[in-house]
Every structure is written in C-alpha cells, then in structure tokens.
Amino acid sequence: KQEVTQIPAALSVPEGENLVLNCSFTDSAIYNLQWFRQDPGKGLTSLLLIQSSQREQTSGRLNASLDKSSGRSTLYIAASQPGDSATYLCAGDDNYGQNFVFGPGTRLSVLP
Amino acid sequence: DAGITQSPRHKVTETGTPVTLRCHQTENHRYMYWYRQDPGHGLRLIHYSYGVKDTDKGEVSDGYSVSRSKTEDFLLTLESATSSQTSVYFCAISEGGQGAVQPQHFGDGTRLSIL
Numbered sequence: 001k002q003e004v005t006q007i008p009a010a011l012s013v014p015e016g017e018n019l020v021l022n023c024s025f026t027d028s029a030i031y032n033l034q035w036f037r038q039d040p041g042k043g044l045t046s047l048l049l050i051q052s053s054q055r056e057q058t059s060g061r062l063n064a065s066l067d068k069s070s071g072r073s074t075l076y077i078a079a080s081q082p083g084d085s086a087t088y089l090c091a092g093d094d095n096y097g098q099n100f101v102f103g104p105g106t107r108l109s110v111l112p
Numbered sequence: 113d114a115g116i117t118q119s120p121r122h123k124v125t126e127t128g129t130p131v132t133l134r135c136h137q138t139e140n141h142r143y144m145y146w147y148r149q150d151p152g153h154g155l156r157l158i159h160y161s162y163g164v165k166d167t168d169k170g171e172v173s174d175g176y177s178v179s180r181s182k183t184e185d186f187l188l189t190l191e192s193a194t195s196s197q198t199s200v201y202f203c204a205i206s207e208g209g210q211g212a213v214q215p216q217h218f219g220d221g222t223r224l225s226i227l
Contacts, residue, residue: 032213043202043218051213102155
C-alpha cells in the first residue's frame with residue numbers, strides 16, 4: 001500500500017525566507033504528482049501538477065520537482081510571505097489519474 | 113475558483129440514519145471525486161466518477177454509495193451512518209483522467225457529525 005510522508009510536519013519562518021517542503025512515497029512508481037495548499041476550514045487549492053512526462057513545474061514563486069527514481073518531490077517557495085501560511089499537501093497517483101494518495105501535509109507559518 | 117458547491121456544509125445526525133451529501137459543479141468536468149479528511153489519516157478517496165452513471169470505488173468505500181445521474185451532480189450516500197463516518201467530506205472535480213491527468217479542484221467541504 002502506497003504511503004506518503006511529508007517533512008517537516010510543521011515549519012515557522014520569518015517573512016522573506018526561501019524554503020523547501022519535502023514529500024516522499026514508499027512506492028516510487030509515481031506518475032503524476034500534485035501539490036495543494038489548504039487554508040483552515042477550506043478545501044484544497046491546486047498549486048502545481050507534474051504530469052507523467054514532466055519532472056518539474058513552476059508557477060510564480062513556487063517550483064515543484066519530482067524524482068521518479070526515488071519517489072521524492074520537493075516544493076520550493078521563494079521569498080515567503082505571510083499569505084503563504086497554510087497547510088501544504090502533496091498527492092501522487094499510479095498513472096491512471098483516479099487514485100491520488102495524499103500526504104499528511106506540512107503546516108507552514110510565515111511570520112511578518 | 114472552480115464552480116463547486118457542496119451541500120449541506122454542516123450536518124449533525126444520529127447513528128443509523130441515512131445521509132446524502134451533494135456535490136454540484138458548473139464546470140462540465142468529466143471526473144468527480146469524494147474524499148474524507150480525518151486527523152491522522154489525511155485525505156482518502158471514497159468513490160469517484162468518470163462520467164454519468166460511471167463510478168468506481170476508492171480506498172475507503174465500505175459503508176458509502178454514490179450516484180451520478182447528471183454531469184453536474186455527484187451524490188454520496190451513507191445508508192446507515194455510524195460514528196466512524198464522522199469526518200469532513202470533500203468533493204473534487206477534474207477535466208482529465210487516465211492518460212491526461214489534469215489538476216483536481218476541491219469544494220469547501222461538508223462537516224458531518226454522527227452522534
């Protein structure tokens with residue numbers, strides 16, 4: 001059974017710092033990977049999707065990469081802002097795109 | 113924001129009663145999903161649909177059934193609710209699926225408490 005670990009579980013940084021969130025899968029056969037953010041009491045917001053033919057995606061200050069040989073993904077956030085405070089979740093699937101397995105999330109606090 | 117509406121947003125009910133949650137989308141996306149989110153377990157897939165009247169089971173489907181009679185609506189039913197089904201339920205939609213995965217977009221969730 002696929003299991004997902006996200007490290008760290010929680011992170012508190014001052015505004016302006018660059019930071020890296022990590023996600024790893026017990027089964028490295030991940031074809032598609034998504035990163036989401038979740039604000040308290042809200043649903044998930046899609047940030048980046050790395051499709052099966054890709055290794056990396058960028059959107060603004062966010063960059064996500066996927067190492068398929070190890071089943072590890074990183075989300076890089078540049079120049080963090082207080083508005084980035086949220087829980088960040090990764091999710092990977094087995095290529096069929098229907099059964100994404102989610103990690104437990106990293107709770108990020110960016111202090112002004 | 114993607115046009116996804118979940119109803120009700122909050123519900124409290126008693127063990128043994130039937131419960132139906134509704135997900136309505138205005139995006140005409142083919143794929144729809146039901147997840148539950150619990151502390152210590154994260155998000156887990158209950159059921160999904162890949163078209164009208166086409167559904168399949170997810171990781172935690174026991175005790176749940178779904179129906180999709182129209183593209184825009186995906187219903188999740190707990191035939192006889194149990195306390196272990198107390199959770200936050202999320203609906204998600206996606207344009208693509210097998211071989212053409214697209215991002216999933218989520219509703220704001222339904223908080224269900226079963227006493």
